[in-house]
Amino acid sequence: MPKIKVRTSDQKVYEKLVEAYEKTVIIQKQKQLTYGHWDFIVFGQTDKNETILREGYAEQASIKRVPIYIAPLAQPGLTNVNGIPIEEFIEEDVPEKYKGLEIIHVDPLRPLTIKKRDTFPGISRASDQICRDYEDKNIAVIHSPHESDWMIAVMKYLSECDRAFPDPVQEAFSRNSLHHSEVLSLETPSPGQLN
Numbered sequence: 001m002p003k004i005k006v007r008t009s010d011q012k013v014y015e016k017l018v019e020a021y022e023k024t025v026i027i028q029k030q031k032q033l034t035y036g037h038w039d040f041i042v043f044g045q046t047d048k049n050e051t052i053l054r055e056g057y058a059e060q061a062s063i064k065r066v067p068i069y070i071a072p073l074a075q076p077g078l079t080n081v082n083g084i085p086i087e088e089f090i091e092e093d094v095p096e097k098y099k100g101l102e103i104i105h106v107d108p109l110r111p112l113t114i115k116k117r118d119t120f121p122g123i124s125r126a127s128d129q130i131c132r133d134y135e136d137k138n139i140a141v142i143h144s145p146h147e148s149d150w151m152i153a154v155m156k157y158l159s160e161c162d163r164a165f166p167d168p169v170q171e172a173f174s175r176n177s178l179h180h181s182e183v184l185s186l187e188t189p190s191p192g193q194l195n
Contacts, residue, residue, distance in 0.1 A: 007083055007102045016097065020149035024156045027131060028141040036060040038110070038161060042153050043130055044144035046119075051126035052147035054093065055139075056114040058158055086151075093117065095148035112154055 008014050030039060036059060043053040083102030087094050090112045120126035127143065134141050144153035 005104050006086070007104050008100070013097060013101065016149075017152055020145055020152040021156055023145035024149070024153040025143040026140065026157050026160060027143055028135065028139075029157075029161070030140050031138050033161070038140065038158060039138070040140040040142055040154055040157060041130070041134055042142040042144055042150045043127065044147035044149060044153070045123045046147050049121070049123060051120045051123055051130070052150075053118045053120065053130055054114045054150055055116040056112060056154075058110040058112050058154065060110050090151055094151070097148060098151070110158060112151060 006017070008017070038058045040057065041053055041055045043051055045051055083104035086098055086101040086103060089103055093114050120129070131141060140157050142153045142157050144150050
């Protein structure tokens with residue numbers, strides 16, 4: 001099961017994270033998964049009655065083509081450590097409201113990359129068209145509650161993929177870690193952190 005823990009000093013940012021996670025809709029999952037690589041499109045509305053679509057991928061980090069299975073920045077349960085800024089995990093297109101967010105634990109390490117970004121007029125018709133355009137493709141289609149919540153929506157999708165298709169090596173590590181799965185579940189956030 002994937003684990004991610006982030007830290008924010010602003011309670012409003014935390015509440016937005018939780019709301020974005022809960023309101024994300026995964027319309028379509030990839031029909032065939034490629035090991036260590038997850039393709040997605042994620043779209044959401046703007047405040048200007050537009051829809052922004054991002055096409056990208058998450059790829060498991062590797063060293064010399066060997067996957068990094070467990071890449072925590074801190075031991076589970078520790079919160080008084082320095083994390084990495086979200087800007088280093090997501091190389092571009094980090095929404096203003098989430099800048100300064102710190103990742104203090106991530107497992108597995110899967111940086112998110114956006115290769116294409118498009119803007120469409122309208123909301124409901126754009127949404128219907130996007131779903132039709134991608135329904136026959138081997139790509140996940142994710143609807144975020146707002147376009148700026150795209151990264152939270154993708155993390156939810158990755159979490160569901162890992163639950164449905166757990167990696168045997170990762171599972172072996174998780175079984176051997178004390179309280180690891182209890183502390184860092186994406187399902188149960190604690191104040192100030194999205195777990």
